Amino acid sequence: MNRECNIVKDIISLYVEDMVSRDTRTFIEEHLEHCPECRSELEHIRKPVELVTDMSAAPINDLKKKLFVRRVQTVLFTTALVLAIAVSVFAIMTAPRFFPYSRSLVQVTEGQNGVLTITFDNSVTGYGYTVRGDKERGTEIYCINAWDTVWDKHITDRGQQNIVITPTSNADIAVYYAQNNGSEDVLIYGLNMDDNAGTVTLPRLILIQYFGMAMLALTILIMARFLFRRREKVKIWLNRIIPFPIAYILAHICTKGISFYSYSAQRDFSIIVLVAILLYCVMLAGGSLYKAKKERKS
Ligand SMILES: [Zn+2]
Structure with missing residues (x-):
């Protein structure tokens, strides 16, 4: 040197x-x-x-981004899970429990100009009705039902429930009480104008169709997942879609149990879809978090 x-x-x-x-x-x-x-x-x-x-910068930024994504996923997971449970509990507590007919349950009083006032017993917290008209014969058939809910009974006081019926023109009026328990509808006002006396208001079975569609979709998607197991891109998409029918099925079970009929199908279906969306978020976020945890361990 x-x-x-x-x-x-x-x-x-x-x-x-x-x-x-x-x-x-x-x-x-x-x-x-x-x-x-x-x-x-x-x-x-x-x-x-x-x-x-x-x-220097790149891996640290990468790590920061990963941590941020993980934090967002954790928040999403927790929020969606809490909301899904809350909505399910609320749905169960506000599910209508229909009253069978009894004399004291419902009173019909006639007012001026044919106006009818239907007054329910204090235990009733909600009601619904449908109108069937026959213009040619000039008849109007009202079909009413009444319910309470766990929520109304313990948490809110809705006061007495009334229905006021104002007939259109000079129609003859008949009022039926639908018991919604498989028993016959009871005529509580007017003359029996129904052609088939002894009508039973049937529950709607639309929920079983949606449930069946979810099961079918799930089966098809799982088969597709198997067929495309070597196609990475298709696999990723299928992995994102498959949880939805599962979420729908779970949401149905959480809010309706294993019952498939409904006298308030629209309400029940809206709640199931809402809970399904929340559970879908829970599953996606939970899946990513689980994967991240497994990667850290290995
Ligand atoms: Zn040198």
């Missing part, structure tokens, strides 16, 4: 940082050309420097 080498070694880090004058640069480069020892020293200095620039 000669004197020149020592000088070069002293200033080589400045040379790497590009902090030397042009003359010094020329001197170092001329020396490096014929001195392999200093060249290897230069290589040695350069490498860690390059590594450090590589290591």
Whole structure:
């Protein structure tokens, strides 16, 4: 090792940082050309420097992004789960419990101009009715039902429930009480004008159709998942779609149990869809979090 080498070694880090004058640069480069020892020293200095620039921002940003995504997923998972449980409990508590007919349950009073007031017993907290008209015969048939809910009974006081019926024109009116329990509708006002005496208001079975559709969709999707197991892109999409029919099936069970008939199908279906969307979020976020946890462990 000669004197020149020592000088070069002293200033080589400045040379790497590009902090030397042009003359010094020329001197170092001329020396490096014929001195392999200093060249290897230069290589040695350069490498860690390059590594450090590589290591700097990118992976840290990546990690920050990952942590952020994980935090969002955790919040989504928790919020959606809490909401799904809350909506299910609320749905069960506000599910109408229909009253069977009794004399004290419902009173019909006739007012002026044929206006009818239907007054329910205090235990009734809600009611519904449908009207069937026959314009040719000039008849109007009202079919009413009444219910309470766990929620109304313990939490709200809705007061007495009344229905006021104002007949259109001179129609003959008949009012039936639908018991919604498989028993016959009871005529509570007017003459029996129904051709088929002894009508029973039937529950709607639309929910079993939707449930069946969800089961069918799930079966098809699982089969597709099997067929396309080697196609990465298709697989990813199927993995995102498959939880939805599962969420729908779970939502049905959470809010309706294993009952498939409904006298308030629209209400029940809206609640099932809402809970299904929430459970879908829970499953997607939960799935990602579980995957991240497994990756960290391995
Ligand atoms: Zn040298």
